[in-house]
Amino acid sequence: ETGVTQSPTHLIKTRGQQVTLRCSSQSGHNTVSWYQQALGQGPQFIFQYYREEENGRGNFPPRFSGLQFPNYSSELNVNALELDDSALYLCASSPLAYTGELFFGEGSRLTVL
Protein backbone atom coordinates (compact mmCIF):
# COMPACT_ATOMS: atom_id res chain seq x y z
CA GLU A 1 0.00 0.00 0.00
CA THR A 2 1.75 3.14 -1.25
CA GLY A 3 -0.95 5.67 -0.40
CA VAL A 4 -1.19 6.72 -4.06
CA THR A 5 -4.52 6.05 -5.73
CA GLN A 6 -5.41 6.29 -9.39
CA SER A 7 -8.76 6.32 -11.16
CA PRO A 8 -10.23 4.87 -13.17
CA THR A 9 -8.42 1.53 -13.10
CA HIS A 10 -9.57 0.52 -16.58
CA LEU A 11 -11.25 2.39 -19.39
CA ILE A 12 -11.97 2.02 -23.08
CA LYS A 13 -12.11 4.94 -25.51
CA THR A 14 -12.27 5.33 -29.27
CA ARG A 15 -9.88 7.20 -31.52
CA GLY A 16 -10.29 10.97 -31.41
CA GLN A 17 -11.86 11.03 -27.96
CA GLN A 18 -10.40 12.72 -24.92
CA VAL A 19 -9.57 11.13 -21.57
CA THR A 20 -8.80 12.38 -18.06
CA LEU A 21 -6.92 10.21 -15.60
CA ARG A 22 -6.65 11.09 -11.93
CA CYS A 23 -4.05 10.55 -9.23
CA SER A 24 -4.25 11.20 -5.53
CA SER A 25 -0.78 11.56 -4.07
CA GLN A 26 0.49 10.34 -0.76
CA SER A 27 -0.03 12.90 1.98
CA GLY A 28 2.80 15.43 2.20
CA HIS A 29 4.13 14.73 -1.29
CA ASN A 30 4.36 17.85 -3.44
CA THR A 31 5.78 16.20 -6.55
CA VAL A 32 3.96 13.92 -8.98
CA SER A 33 5.22 12.29 -12.15
CA TRP A 34 3.25 10.55 -14.88
CA TYR A 35 4.49 7.63 -16.93
CA GLN A 36 3.19 5.68 -19.91
CA GLN A 37 3.91 1.96 -20.07
CA ALA A 38 3.14 0.14 -23.29
CA LEU A 39 2.71 -3.61 -23.14
CA GLY A 40 6.04 -5.38 -22.63
CA GLN A 41 7.97 -2.14 -22.27
CA GLY A 42 9.39 -0.12 -19.42
CA PRO A 43 7.58 3.06 -18.37
CA GLN A 44 8.27 6.27 -20.30
CA PHE A 45 8.34 9.64 -18.55
CA ILE A 46 5.52 11.98 -19.62
CA PHE A 47 5.92 14.93 -17.25
CA GLN A 48 6.41 15.99 -13.65
CA TYR A 49 4.59 18.56 -11.56
CA TYR A 50 6.03 20.28 -8.52
CA ARG A 51 3.85 22.57 -6.43
CA GLU A 52 1.29 22.95 -9.24
CA GLU A 53 3.85 23.81 -11.94
CA GLU A 54 5.13 21.55 -14.69
CA ASN A 55 8.88 21.28 -14.12
CA GLY A 56 9.88 18.64 -16.64
CA ARG A 57 8.49 16.92 -19.70
CA GLY A 58 9.42 13.87 -21.71
CA ASN A 59 9.07 13.31 -25.44
CA PHE A 60 5.28 13.46 -25.62
CA PRO A 61 3.18 15.75 -27.85
CA PRO A 62 1.19 18.71 -26.47
CA ARG A 63 -2.06 16.71 -26.59
CA PHE A 64 -0.74 15.14 -23.38
CA SER A 65 -1.33 17.74 -20.67
CA GLY A 66 -1.63 17.79 -16.93
CA LEU A 67 -2.67 19.64 -13.84
CA GLN A 68 -1.68 19.53 -10.22
CA PHE A 69 -4.08 20.93 -7.64
CA PRO A 70 -3.39 22.73 -4.33
CA ASN A 71 -4.00 19.46 -2.46
CA TYR A 72 -1.32 17.92 -4.75
CA SER A 73 -3.74 15.59 -6.50
CA SER A 74 -3.13 15.47 -10.22
CA GLU A 75 -4.73 14.87 -13.61
CA LEU A 76 -3.39 13.62 -16.91
CA ASN A 77 -5.41 14.68 -19.95
CA VAL A 78 -4.97 13.19 -23.39
CA ASN A 79 -6.77 14.75 -26.37
CA ALA A 80 -7.38 13.31 -29.83
CA LEU A 81 -6.66 9.76 -28.71
CA GLU A 82 -4.70 7.51 -31.03
CA LEU A 83 -4.49 3.72 -31.06
CA ASP A 84 -0.87 3.91 -29.82
CA ASP A 85 -2.04 5.69 -26.68
CA SER A 86 -3.27 2.33 -25.41
CA ALA A 87 -1.11 1.68 -22.37
CA LEU A 88 -0.90 1.57 -18.61
CA TYR A 89 -0.60 5.09 -17.20
CA LEU A 90 1.20 5.32 -13.89
CA CYS A 91 1.54 8.20 -11.51
CA ALA A 92 4.19 8.40 -8.84
CA SER A 93 4.42 10.86 -5.99
CA SER A 94 7.52 11.92 -4.15
CA PRO A 95 8.39 14.22 -1.27
CA LEU A 96 11.30 15.64 -3.30
CA ALA A 97 11.31 16.88 -6.89
CA TYR A 98 14.57 15.33 -8.06
CA THR A 99 15.92 12.65 -5.82
CA GLY A 100 13.11 11.42 -3.64
CA GLU A 101 11.89 7.87 -3.40
CA LEU A 102 8.88 7.28 -5.61
CA PHE A 103 5.53 5.91 -4.56
CA PHE A 104 3.53 4.52 -7.46
CA GLY A 105 -0.18 4.07 -7.92
CA GLU A 106 -1.67 0.90 -9.38
CA GLY A 107 -2.13 2.54 -12.75
CA SER A 108 -4.96 3.26 -15.17
CA ARG A 109 -5.14 0.90 -18.13
CA LEU A 110 -6.38 2.72 -21.22
CA THR A 111 -7.51 0.90 -24.33
CA VAL A 112 -8.14 2.95 -27.47
CA LEU A 113 -10.22 1.26 -30.15
Place this chain on the structure above:
Amino acid sequence: KNEVEQSPQNLTAQEGEFITINCSYSVGISALHWLQQHPGGGIVSLFMLSSGKKKHGRLIATINIQEKHSSLHITASHPRDSAVYICAVSSNSGYALNFGKGTSLLVTP
Protein backbone atom coordinates in the same frame (compact mmCIF):
# COMPACT_ATOMS: atom_id res chain seq x y z
CA LYS B 1 19.90 2.53 -27.69
CA ASN B 2 18.22 2.70 -24.32
CA GLU B 3 20.24 4.46 -21.68
CA VAL B 4 19.38 1.69 -19.21
CA GLU B 5 19.97 -1.94 -20.09
CA GLN B 6 18.91 -4.90 -17.97
CA SER B 7 19.86 -8.53 -18.13
CA PRO B 8 18.57 -11.11 -18.32
CA GLN B 9 15.26 -10.22 -19.96
CA ASN B 10 13.61 -13.37 -18.61
CA LEU B 11 14.68 -15.59 -15.75
CA THR B 12 13.27 -18.83 -14.36
CA ALA B 13 14.56 -20.18 -11.06
CA GLN B 14 13.67 -22.91 -8.63
CA GLU B 15 12.58 -22.02 -5.15
CA GLY B 16 15.56 -21.45 -2.90
CA GLU B 17 17.96 -20.37 -5.63
CA PHE B 18 20.10 -17.23 -5.44
CA ILE B 19 19.09 -14.77 -8.16
CA THR B 20 21.00 -11.87 -9.71
CA ILE B 21 19.58 -9.25 -12.04
CA ASN B 22 21.93 -6.77 -13.65
CA CYS B 23 21.50 -3.17 -14.75
CA SER B 24 23.91 -1.04 -16.79
CA TYR B 25 23.44 2.61 -17.60
CA SER B 26 25.25 5.09 -19.80
CA VAL B 27 24.58 8.49 -18.22
CA GLY B 28 25.67 10.22 -15.08
CA ILE B 29 23.07 9.61 -12.41
CA SER B 30 21.96 11.09 -9.13
CA ALA B 31 20.20 7.89 -8.03
CA LEU B 32 19.28 4.40 -9.20
CA HIS B 33 15.98 2.75 -8.35
CA TRP B 34 15.03 -0.91 -8.27
CA LEU B 35 11.30 -1.44 -8.69
CA GLN B 36 9.03 -4.47 -8.59
CA GLN B 37 5.96 -4.77 -10.79
CA HIS B 38 3.39 -7.51 -10.33
CA PRO B 39 0.84 -8.62 -12.95
CA GLY B 40 -1.90 -6.01 -13.04
CA GLY B 41 0.58 -3.18 -13.07
CA GLY B 42 1.26 -1.69 -9.66
CA ILE B 43 4.90 -0.77 -9.07
CA VAL B 44 6.60 -0.93 -5.69
CA SER B 45 9.89 0.80 -4.96
CA LEU B 46 12.41 -1.68 -3.56
CA PHE B 47 15.55 0.41 -3.31
CA MET B 48 16.86 3.84 -4.12
CA LEU B 49 20.64 4.06 -4.00
CA SER B 50 23.45 6.29 -5.17
CA SER B 51 26.42 4.38 -3.79
CA GLY B 52 27.41 1.14 -2.09
CA LYS B 53 24.95 -1.47 -1.01
CA LYS B 54 21.53 -1.74 0.59
CA LYS B 55 19.78 -4.75 2.09
CA HIS B 56 16.14 -5.33 2.92
CA GLY B 57 15.17 -8.79 4.02
CA ARG B 58 16.21 -11.23 1.29
CA LEU B 59 16.89 -8.47 -1.20
CA ILE B 60 20.28 -6.85 -1.71
CA ALA B 61 21.09 -4.04 -4.14
CA THR B 62 24.58 -2.91 -5.06
CA ILE B 63 25.86 -0.14 -7.28
CA ASN B 64 29.28 0.61 -8.79
CA ILE B 65 29.26 4.23 -9.90
CA GLN B 66 32.59 4.01 -11.75
CA GLU B 67 31.43 1.03 -13.80
CA LYS B 68 27.87 2.39 -14.18
CA HIS B 69 26.45 -0.93 -13.06
CA SER B 70 24.03 -2.16 -10.44
CA SER B 71 22.84 -5.59 -9.36
CA LEU B 72 19.78 -6.79 -7.52
CA HIS B 73 20.20 -10.04 -5.64
CA ILE B 74 17.45 -12.22 -4.18
CA THR B 75 18.55 -14.83 -1.68
CA ALA B 76 16.49 -17.98 -0.97
CA SER B 77 14.04 -17.13 -3.74
CA HIS B 78 10.36 -17.92 -3.28
CA PRO B 79 7.46 -18.20 -5.74
CA ARG B 80 6.02 -14.95 -4.35
CA ASP B 81 9.13 -13.19 -5.70
CA SER B 82 7.79 -13.83 -9.22
CA ALA B 83 7.37 -10.41 -10.80
CA VAL B 84 9.00 -7.99 -13.21
CA TYR B 85 11.99 -6.19 -11.74
CA ILE B 86 12.77 -2.82 -13.24
CA CYS B 87 15.89 -0.69 -12.96
CA ALA B 88 15.45 3.06 -13.37
CA VAL B 89 17.90 5.95 -13.09
CA SER B 90 17.56 9.62 -12.24
CA SER B 91 20.05 11.43 -14.43
CA ASN B 92 22.20 14.30 -13.21
CA SER B 93 20.07 16.66 -15.30
CA GLY B 94 17.22 16.13 -12.88
CA TYR B 95 13.65 15.10 -12.93
CA ALA B 96 13.00 12.31 -15.39
CA LEU B 97 13.47 8.64 -14.61
CA ASN B 98 14.87 6.48 -17.41
CA PHE B 99 13.64 2.93 -17.13
CA GLY B 100 15.03 -0.37 -18.26
CA LYS B 101 12.65 -2.77 -19.98
CA GLY B 102 12.51 -5.00 -16.93
CA THR B 103 13.47 -8.55 -16.05
CA SER B 104 10.62 -11.02 -15.81
CA LEU B 105 11.32 -13.45 -12.98
CA LEU B 106 9.46 -16.71 -12.43
CA VAL B 107 10.27 -18.75 -9.34
CA THR B 108 8.87 -22.28 -9.43
CA PRO B 109 8.19 -24.44 -6.36
